[in-house]
Amino acid sequence: MMNVPLNVPAMMERAAELYSKKEVVSRTLTGVQRLNYEEIAGRTKKLAGQLQALGVRQGDRVGTIAWNHHRHLESYFAIPGAGGVLHTINLRLSPEHLRYVINHAEDKLLLIDEDLLPLIEPIQDQLSTVEGYIVMSDTKEYSTTLSPVYDYETLIENGDAHFSLLTDVSEEAPAGICYTSATTGNPKGVVYSHRAIALHSYALGLADTAALSERDRCMPVVPMFHANAWGLPFAATWFGTTQVLPGPQFTPDLLAELIEQENVTLTAGVPTIWMGLLQAWEKGNYDTSSLRAVLCGGSAAPAAMIEAFEVKYNVPFLHAYGMTETSPLASVATLKSYQYDLPKEEQLEIRATQGLPAPGVEMKVVNADGDVAWGSGEMGELLIRGPWIADEYDQDERSAEAFQDGWLYTGDVATRDEEGNIRLVDRTKDLVKSGGEWISSVDLENAIMAHDGVLEAAVIAVPHPDWQERPVACVVKKEGFEALRDQDILDSIRPQFAKWWLPDDVVFLDELPKTSVGKFLKRSLREQFSEHLMKA
Structure with missing residues (x-):
């Protein structure tokens, strides 16, 4: 077989050659701009x-510090096309972590959006x-x-339109680096x-994953600084997909x-984004008929939210799983052919899992007794390996803990059903250990968020003098449900759980703290309520 390297710049070359008329719709600070792939490729060169x-x-x-727009997309291909390594920087990191990741990556240049300059100006003297x-x-x-400082558009105006992107680089050479969002400690580079990137892009086009194709109009809401917007800008460009960048x-x-206006067919983001979109749809009169799927990842999506998309709005909901370390797509919850005959409730139960590993990816669940059998209901840590799964962190001693014997130890607790579907139970650090028994915060959260009056819910482990830990639910009410009481919440979930699983308290908050990528920041809640159940 021909030893032709897979590489990122060749993706843009293909888009320009075969899909020159296809469009990138880019919303910037001053409005919406429309460029075709021929124009995007010329600017990239x-x-x-x-x-x-x-x-x-x-x-x-x-490094890039930017929102989702056409200039960021051009940078995705221009940086590797110049021989460099694309470092998409999470603009929501603290100043301390921004300084850390830029210095740790040893960034030579930074590309920065105009409105984000204040993030870097105070720390520029600390960037070595x-x-x-x-x-x-x-x-x-x-x-x-x-x-x-250099102006991006001036550089483009004076650039060489005949510059050849480096497409003969080794496929094993680094093309990009992302850092984890760092809920504890310093971020880790992947x-x-x-x-x-190329193999991951192929995976996004498979019928049983995202099925991304030239026919789609794809809107990645997940930030381009978060695991490269889940690889969608690379795959969409390679496939000639119309891109809508918000x-x-x-x-x-x-x-x-x-x-509605751009006839988006596929969009991708974390659960908090889709909670907000549902609220907008409920209040407004929007046309949703163009959507063939919503791709959701980052954390477990509530079953009630999945049902709202699939039943109320007839929009298929693709529940996916991945991490920065997995590029990030690792699994997607799709129905097997014979499962379409199941009752809708059973189909939704499958949709609410993290699904089956993508082709090429292997997964197993392991606990102290070894590999967990499918369908046993036993919990264990999820392990992953595959051709687009990292095998170490960049210059970081924490690699030894996360990568062992050829497997990535995810830190996620999961079960696996008899069909092979992965279902996340919790993060190892978020499980509630009460009287020697484990309680899944995710299961409780999903049940609580099924209540009509609940906008968001996070369940945390709180120290208890008798039971070691007990669950406490932190809840944000929907508008119009100001009279909602803690007992209403507990009564709504009581039939689903053993009595000892029920939260000891329900605390109502105006909002829940979130990480830089929209996940609930449970560490902050645990600190806030660490003494909540410690009675004298």
Whole structure:
């Protein structure tokens, strides 16, 4: 067989050659811009040439601090196309963690959105490897204390339209690096090879995963700084998919408008995004008929939310699972052919799992007694391996704990049903250990969020003087349900659980703290309520 390397720049070359007329719809600070792949590819080549002129060499890391828009998309291909390594930086990190990841990655240049300059200006003197800053703006009417600074559009205007993207690079060479969102400790860097990104992109096009194709109009709501927007910009460009990029500071109403106006067929994001979208749909009169699927990941989605999409709005809900370490797609919950004959309730139960491993990915659940048997109901830690799964963290001693014997130890607690579907029970650190027995916070949260009056819910383990830990539910009420009481919540879930599983208390909050990527920040809640059940 021909030893033709798989690499990222070749994806853009294919889009320009075969899908030159297809469109990228980009929302920026000043409005919506529309460019076709021929234009995007030309700008990408110019940027890649300018990056080399600014000193980017093979293996140099180049950071991006940006929203989901066309300039960020161009950077996805221009940086590897210049020989560099794309470092998408989580703009919601603390200043301390921003400094850490930029220095740890040894970024040579930073590409920054105009409105995000204040994130970097206060820490620029602490960035030991950065040699220059490129500002992405529509107007060029910005000022900054960063130096030396270059204007993105000026670089494009003066760039070489005939620059050749590096498409002969080894497929094992690094193409990108992302850092974990760091709920504890410093973020950990995960390096992606060209080969891993290409194989992961193939997986996104499979019928039993996201089925992404040229016919789609794909809107990644998941940030392009979070696990590369789940790899969708790479795959969509390669496949010639129309891309709708929602840009900065979007709202649920704006997402609903974009879906309707741009006839979005596939969109992707975390559960909190879809909770907000459902609220917008319930209040407004939006056309949802273009959607063939919503892809959801990042954390377990409540069954009630899945039912709302599938039953009330007739929008298929693809419940996926992955991590920064898995590129990130690892599994998707889809029905097997004979399961379409099951009652709707049983189908929804399958949809609410994390599903089956994508082809090429292996999973197993392991506890102290060894591999957990399918259908046994036993819990254990989820282990993963595959061709786009990381095998270490970048220059980080924590690799030894997470990667053992060729497997990634995820830290997620799961079960596996008789069909092979993975169902997340909890994170190892979020399980409630009460009197020597385990209680799943995820199961309780899903049940609580099925209540009509609940917008969000997080269940946490709180120290207890007699039982070691007990569950406490932190709940945000929906508008119009101000009279909702703790007993109403407990009564609604009582038939589903043993008495000792029921939360000892229900605390109503105005909002729940979230991580930089929209997951509930349970660590903060545990700290806030650490003394809640400790009676004298």
